[in-house]
Amino acid sequence: MQYTVLEPLRWQDRPARISVEEADGRLNAYYQITVPWQVSRMCLGRPVEEIPRILPILSPAHHIVSAMTLDRLFQVEPPPLAVNMRQALISTQYFVHHMRKLYFLFCSQIDPFREYHIRGNDSGKPFVSSRVLDAMMHGVALAEEAATILGGRPEHPVSVVPGGVGRFLKPPHYERLAEIAEQSLKRAMEAARAFHERFVNGSEISTGILELHLEPVASLALSRDMSHILVTDEAGNEKAPIPPESVFETVGLHFEPWTYQPFAYFLEKDWKGPEEGMERFFVVGSLARLNTGRPYDHSLAETERQLLLSTLGSPPHFSLIAAFWSLVTELIDSAESMKEQFTQEKLTGPAIRSVPVTMGERGFASMESPEGFIAHRYEVNDQGLVQSIQVLDAASENNAVRCAIARAVIEASRSGTVERDRTKAMIEVSLLPF
Amino acid sequence: MPKRRVAIYSATGCSACDNSILGLHYQVGAFTGWAEIVFWPYLRGDSWQVLEDDRQIDVCFFCGSIATEEDRHAALRLRAAARVLVACGACAAFGGLPGLVNLIPADPTEMSTSSQDTWPPLPRAKSRVSGLPGIVPVDYFVPGCPPTQPLLWACFQALVSGGESQIRASFSAARLPEAISTAVAAGVLPPHGSTFAGEKAVCASCCRAKEEKKFSRLYRGHELDPDAGRCLLEQGLICQGLATREGCGGLCTAVGVPCRGCFGKAEAVYDAGAKMVSAISSTFDAAEAGQASEMAARFVDLAGTFYRYTLAEQCALLAGASEERNDAIHGS
Numbered sequence: 001m002q003y004t005v006l007e008p009l010r011w012q013d014r015p016a017r018i019s020v021e022e023a024d025g026r027l028n029a030y031y032q033i034t035v036p037w038q039v040s041r042m043c044l045g046r047p048v049e050e051i052p053r054i055l056p057i058l059s060p061a062h063h064i065v066s067a068m069t070l071d072r073l074f075q076v077e078p079p080p081l082a083v084n085m086r087q088a089l090i091s092t093q094y095f096v097h098h099m100r101k102l103y104f105l106f107c108s109q110i111d112p113f114r115e116y117h118i119r120g121n122d123s124g125k126p127f128v129s130s131r132v133l134d135a136m137m138h139g140v141a142l143a144e145e146a147a148t149i150l151g152g153r154p155e156h157p158v159s160v161v162p163g164g165v166g167r168f169l170k171p172p173h174y175e176r177l178a179e180i181a182e183q184s185l186k187r188a189m190e191a192a193r194a195f196h197e198r199f200v201n202g203s204e205i206s207t208g209i210l211e212l213h214l215e216p217v218a219s220l221a222l223s224r225d226m227s228h229i230l231v232t233d234e235a236g237n238e239k240a241p242i243p244p245e246s247v248f249e250t251v252g253l254h255f256e257p258w259t260y261q262p263f264a265y266f267l268e269k270d271w272k273g274p275e276e277g278m279e280r281f282f283v284v285g286s287l288a289r290l291n292t293g294r295p296y297d298h299s300l301a302e303t304e305r306q307l308l309l310s311t312l313g314s315p316p317h318f319s320l321i322a323a324f325w326s327l328v329t330e331l332i333d334s335a336e337s338m339k340e341q342f343t344q345e346k347l348t349g350p351a352i353r354s355v356p357v358t359m360g361e362r363g364f365a366s367m368e369s370p371e372g373f374i375a376h377r378y379e380v381n382d383q384g385l386v387q388s389i390q391v392l393d394a395a396s397e398n399n400a401v402r403c404a405i406a407r408a409v410i411e412a413s414r415s416g417t418v419e420r421d422r423t424k425a426m427i428e429v430s431l432l433p434f
Numbered sequence: 435m436p437k438r439r440v441a442i443y444s445a446t447g448c449s450a451c452d453n454s455i456l457g458l459h460y461q462v463g464a465f466t467g468w469a470e471i472v473f474w475p476y477l478r479g480d481s482w483q484v485l486e487d488d489r490q491i492d493v494c495f496f497c498g499s500i501a502t503e504e505d506r507h508a509a510l511r512l513r514a515a516a517r518v519l520v521a522c523g524a525c526a527a528f529g530g531l532p533g534l535v536n537l538i539p540a541d542p543t544e545m546s547t548s549s550q551d552t553w554p555p556l557p558r559a560k561s562r563v564s565g566l567p568g569i570v571p572v573d574y575f576v577p578g579c580p581p582t583q584p585l586l587w588a589c590f591q592a593l594v595s596g597g598e599s600q601i602r603a604s605f606s607a608a609r610l611p612e613a614i615s616t617a618v619a620a621g622v623l624p625p626h627g628s629t630f631a632g633e634k635a636v637c638a639s640c641c642r643a644k645e646e647k648k649f650s651r652l653y654r655g656h657e658l659d660p661d662a663g664r665c666l667l668e669q670g671l672i673c674q675g676l677a678t679r680e681g682c683g684g685l686c687t688a689v690g691v692p693c694r695g696c697f698g699k700a701e702a703v704y705d706a707g708a709k710m711v712s713a714i715s716s717t718f719d720a721a722e723a724g725q726a727s728e729m730a731a732r733f734v735d736l737a738g739t740f741y742r743y744t745l746a747e748q749c750a751l752l753a754g755a756s757e758e759r760n761d762a763i764h765g766s
Contacts, residue, residue, distance in 0.1 A: 003553065003554075005554075007481065008475035008476075008479060008480075008481065009479065010475075010476065010477065010478065010479040011476065011477075012449075012476070013448060013449045014446075014447075014448070014449070015444065015445075015446075015475070019553070019554030021553055021554070030554045032554060032556065034502070034504060034556065034557050035445070035446040035447075035498075035501055035502055035504075035505070035557075036446065036501055036502065036559045037446075038532075038535045038540070041534070041535035041537075041538055041540065042531060042532070042534040042535055044538060045537065045538065045735060045738060046534075046735055046738050047654060047655070047734050047735055047738075047739070049654055049655040049656040050655065050694075050735075050738075050739070050742075053691075053694060053742075054531055054534075054742075057448045057450075057531050057532075058448070070656065074656060100453070137456075137457075140457065141457060144457065148685075151689075152685055152686055152688070152689035152691065153685055153686075155450035155453060155454065155580050156450060156579055156580070158685075158686050158689060158691050159689040159690065159691060161655065161656065161690075161691065162655075162656040163656065165689075165690075166689045166690030166691045167662065167688070167689045167690040168662070257552065257556065258552070258553075258554050258555075258556050259556065260556070260559075352659075353659050355656075355657065355658065355659050356656050356657070383734055384654065384734075385734060385735065424479065425479075428479065
């Protein structure tokens with residue numbers, strides 16, 4: 001029996017490692033999240049209106065879906081201005097998330113901090129020039145500024161409240177948001193150009209870094225009108241859509257003793273770990289949105305998507321290049337959305353919030369976050385204190401895929417003479433878009 | 435002058451602090467002129483092996499709370515390796531949101547039963563989450579969830595540049611307490627134990643005006659659309675600005691939502707919860723005992739509200755709480 005541990009893994013939201021076990025020619029690779037995230041213990045007993053301020057620790061989008069859950073619980077409709085401000089905030093979250101992922105990809109073979117110091121010196125062999133990396137992070141900073149205007153804070157927003165948002169914008173905000181939208185689109189197109197030069201038209205596909213193909217798996221994403229959950233199987237066939245409200249009756253969570261991250265899986269099939277095949281699992285996020293065939297409303301993003309499809313073929317896609325490319329298309333789409341949404345006309349209105357006058361017993365909401373489909377369900381007592389909470393997050397949904405990726409990279413490395421550090425780097429890059 | 439050797443580590447947290455440090459990208463060009471980042475698992479994938487030589491770390495920024503045995507060992511190891519240890523963010527400084535789990539026992543259906551006995555082993559979860567000061571002595575604090583970039587930058591200048599920063603008398607540094615800003619400007623270390631934030635309460639920098647200092651009804655957050663520009667507490671919303679250290683500039687109150695204390699208690703406050711109860715009691719305009727009782731009944735989840743980010747380290751009633759004591763309380 002031989003044991004190997006690859007840690008720590010770069011760019012993971014929570015500390016993670018890969019543990020490898022080899023015996024008699026059989027290999028097991030475990031993707032382990034090594035810190036607990038006890039959401040129920042944090043939320044039970046809290047006043048339910050406070051949950052949107054606690055759950056953003058999972059990701060910024062959980063702030064918005066939590067407030068949407070409270071809209072249902074309190075039976076209020078947010079005014080159009082609040083809906084627009086929420087959508088604008090979501091666009092900034094997509095932009096920041098996707099741009100940061102691409103930044104990590106582009107500097108995956110260098111130490112970005114060292115590179116900043118020796119700017120102009122090409123000894124680090126970055127995938128793209130320091131100027132492009134600078135431009136990308138400038139784009140992140142601008143989008144975070146927009147997120148601060150719209151959400152109060154970028155990483156853990158606070159301004160979305162039950163029934164609306166917390167404040168009106170002011171004239172200087174409109175001007176600044178318009179500037180940011182303009183700049184963000186330029187940054188997105190620049191990142192897309194760099195991606196094409198190095199990974200699509202360049203040599204990186206053929207030299208290996210994005211060659212990996214996932215084991216085919218179902219894809220799950222919310223429809224654009226949010227009325228139903230789209231599921232395509234591993235061959236790309238559409239399955240019966242799932243009403244969002246019944247997602248917790250369709251998807252279960254399973255805990256293993258070797259990781260703090262649960263596995264989301266289709267309840268219609270008995271639990272078996274990812275080492276037994278992927279038929280009961282699914283992928284969420286940009287690749288799943290690509291595979292469920294969601295066209296874009298915006299021209300540049302749709303052009304990019306069509307280019308992806310003409311280059312790589314029709315969905316479903318399970319290659320790493322498709323996963324990163326789908327991030328690029330959504331980055332462009334988010335920037336175009338910001339241009340469309342960051343206007344005084346869209347962000348002005350007579351009311352920002354509908355004040356609830358009644359409270360139900362339970363609330364549910366779901367949305368497509370940058371990371372993938374997320375859903376919340378709360379039950380409260382007559383004081384409005386949380387009695388039970390269910391949260392479906394993208395990290396749990398992609399957990400099985402992450403395990404499968406780790407195993408695939410380890411197996412590929414074992415067959416050749418790949419060094420341990422190189423194997424770890426390949427796993428890190430492979431996990432990045434999920 | 436040799437570059438300072440800098441480590442950045444994340445225990446149980448959400449990576450927002452790492453991303454805030456990464457977001458200092460405009461300053462990084464200057465930063466790496468005087469600092470060499472030698473250990474940053476999140477961004478560089480550094481293993482503990484890089485700390486195995488005898489060279490000390492000059493400054494370590496520790497993010498995240500202590501929720502597992504592995505977090506605890508990391509705190510001990512980095513304390514031993516670093517000349518200066520900084521608790522970066524609310525989780526490291528006070529336990530943060532993960533500290534809320536200390537209010538109720540573990541839910542076995544939510545958390546897997548971590549195991550050291552089977553392959554692959556998983557770090558054992560502690561029954562009580564704590565902040566970094568609950569495990570090792572801490573030299574400096576940068577509070578916030580996550581810390582704001584101006585304060586982070588001021589801290590980097592103060593602790594890492596060693597007087598070499600050309601922009602050390604920056605706006606952000608000038609807004610710090612006098613002892614810290616003077617030290618930053620002079621290129622010497624600020625007083626031990628300093629917090630890179632303001633000294634007064636959030637109210638001092640909140641954009642909302644206090645007028646009557648009285649309110650006659652307590653509202654839950656969803657029950658009121660507050661007037662713009664007027665103190666939220668005066669309008670009957672529980673806002674913790676008066677007990678919380680300033681430095682954020684009133685980010686939350688500016689967008690119409692009450693402060694929840696992610697910068698920890700203000701310098702002059704002994705216990706944030708006691709301060710809030712006292713302040714609300716004295717601000718509530720009740721003519722009769724019945725009115726006061728009715729109002730008191732509307733207070734819910736005091737511990738989870740007043741110690742939202744600080745339960746693990748700044749609640750006076752839990753001071754000195756240990757994992758063993760927590761186990762005894764919860765009967766586990």
